[in-house]
Amino acid sequence: MGLFTGKGRVHLAGHKDLTMHGEIAQCPVGDTIAIPLVDGTATDFEICVKEGDEVKIGTLLALRKSMYVPLYATVSGVVTGIEKRMHATKRQQNHVIIANNHLDEKVKVIDIKDPDHMTQQDIIEAIKQLGIVGMGGSGFPAYKKYEAVKDIDTIIINGVECEPYITSDYHEMMRQTQALCDGAEYFRKAAQAQRVIIAIKVGKPELYAKLEATAKNYEHITVTQVPDVYPMGWERLLIETLTKRTYDRLPSEAHVIVDNAASAISLSQGIRTGMPVISRLVTVSGNGIKYPTNIDVRVGTPVHEIIEAIGGYVADGEGYVLAGGPMMGRSIMNDRFVISEYMNAITVLKKQEEHTVACLKCGECTLHCPMHLQPVRIMQAEKANDSDLLGKLDVMRCVECGMCSYICPSKIEVTDFVAKGKRRYGLTLRRKKA
Numbered sequence: 001m002g003l004f005t006g007k008g009r010v011h012l013a014g015h016k017d018l019t020m021h022g023e024i025a026q027c028p029v030g031d032t033i034a035i036p037l038v039d040g041t042a043t044d045f046e047i048c049v050k051e052g053d054e055v056k057i058g059t060l061l062a063l064r065k066s067m068y069v070p071l072y073a074t075v076s077g078v079v080t081g082i083e084k085r086m087h088a089t090k091r092q093q094n095h096v097i098i099a100n101n102h103l104d105e106k107v108k109v110i111d112i113k114d115p116d117h118m119t120q121q122d123i124i125e126a127i128k129q130l131g132i133v134g135m136g137g138s139g140f141p142a143y144k145k146y147e148a149v150k151d152i153d154t155i156i157i158n159g160v161e162c163e164p165y166i167t168s169d170y171h172e173m174m175r176q177t178q179a180l181c182d183g184a185e186y187f188r189k190a191a192q193a194q195r196v197i198i199a200i201k202v203g204k205p206e207l208y209a210k211l212e213a214t215a216k217n218y219e220h221i222t223v224t225q226v227p228d229v230y231p232m233g234w235e236r237l238l239i240e241t242l243t244k245r246t247y248d249r250l251p252s253e254a255h256v257i258v259d260n261a262a263s264a265i266s267l268s269q270g271i272r273t274g275m276p277v278i279s280r281l282v283t284v285s286g287n288g289i290k291y292p293t294n295i296d297v298r299v300g301t302p303v304h305e306i307i308e309a310i311g312g313y314v315a316d317g318e319g320y321v322l323a324g325g326p327m328m329g330r331s332i333m334n335d336r337f338v339i340s341e342y343m344n345a346i347t348v349l350k351k352q353e354e355h356t357v358a359c360l361k362c363g364e365c366t367l368h369c370p371m372h373l374q375p376v377r378i379m380q381a382e383k384a385n386d387s388d389l390l391g392k393l394d395v396m397r398c399v400e401c402g403m404c405s406y407i408c409p410s411k412i413e414v415t416d417f418v419a420k421g422k423r424r425y426g427l428t429l430r431r432k433k434a
């Protein structure tokens with residue numbers, strides 16, 4: 001094992017060449033767009049429109065009840081209803097359905113101000129009203145990290161993209177370098193931090209040179225390359241690598257806030273235009289896709305329309321579709337779910353016969369778990385329906401990074417068992433509280 005590989009981190013076959021060098025495609029915007037009433041896994045939304053309402057790009061469609069999270073229309077047209085549809089959470093969820101009039105009429109969600117004269121509060125309010133979320137997959141509302149901000153000295157802009165196949169952040173950073181640095185600077189001002197570190201993985205010399213050249217114009221921004229190991233993009237490991245600091249619950253305990261590179265770009269664009277995120281770059285890749293590519297997609301577009309637009313599957317019905325990358329993505333039963341602003345990739349992998357054998361009790365999964373859990377014991381507790389033991393084994397700390405499945409020589413989907421264990425124990429906790 002090399003210097004940066006070892007316990008909790010491995011070098012993965014990246015398959016990034018599939019989409020690293022090609023042109024970026026444009027996905028036609030369909031006649032119907034579906035905006036999911038989902039934020040991460042939360043679904044507590046108050047709907048602000050009804051069937052027959054005319055909407056523009058930027059019209060408020062729904063607001064989350066327990067925490068301020070706005071959802072906006074991404075096309076102009078008419079609301080045709082609220083429907084349950086398959087979602088990337090692997091469940092049927094409510095969606096606002098909009099018949100697109102293809103006029104792209106717009107309404108701003110914030111007033112445009114002179115960026116040089118925006119106060120800390122102005123910027124935090126802009127992050128909130130624009131609905132900026134963690135666009136690397138988390139979907140967490142970014143303003144929550146800045147609302148009660150205190151003693152933050154460092155903002156890390158995460159452009160590491162450590163999952164195999166995914167290159168959307170790479171391309172976004174290449175084509176929006178200035179917006180990335182502007183967004184990073186807004187985040188710095190929102191936290192009154194002293195510095196910003198833009199982190200990318202080694203082995204991207206063109207991007208590194210471009211970022212370095214642009215960052216020279218920003219007093220507080222530096223660009224750093226981190227090792228090509230998984231899960232380097234995970235914020236706990238990234239903070240430890242860049243600052244040598246650790247924390248218990250939240251990065252703010254280490255005086256750090258981490259934001260995704262695409263989120264920084266969206267913030268900059270939002271402040272400049274007054275508009276929320278209406279489209280995003282998505283990597284569509286994997287050995288089940290005929291022509292892997294990065295494609296600009298309107299939020300709310302069904303995945304099957306995107307895959308058709310780039311030439312389809314290698315063989316229909318013979319791959320499985322993941323919302324995200326192969327390590328942390330969720331396998332979805334069909335391609336009818338839609339793209340959300342925080343979904344950076346669709347990965348389609350050919351089904352292959354995996355010959356699972358019994359657990360060898362080798363301990364590799366425990367050795368490599370970045371959260372220092374015991375995945376094999378959690379798996380056994382889950383199989384035994386033992387909620388108490390799941391709690392004792394701290395199952396809720398699992399970040400579902402996929403490492404235990406990847407590393408398992410018996411080809412056991414250990415992560416699936418751990419994820420099921422999390423759900424089981426979470427349910428037990430909720431029942432106890434009720």
Ligand code: SF4
Pocket residue numbers: 368369370371372373374375397398399400401402403404405414415418
């Ligand atoms: S999926 Fe969970 S249990 Fe498995 S290695 Fe990652 S953090 Fe550990």
Ligand code: SF4
Pocket residue numbers: 358359360361362363364365366375376407408409410411412414
């Ligand atoms: S890595 Fe696989 S075989 Fe080894 S202990 Fe974990 S579950 Fe068992």
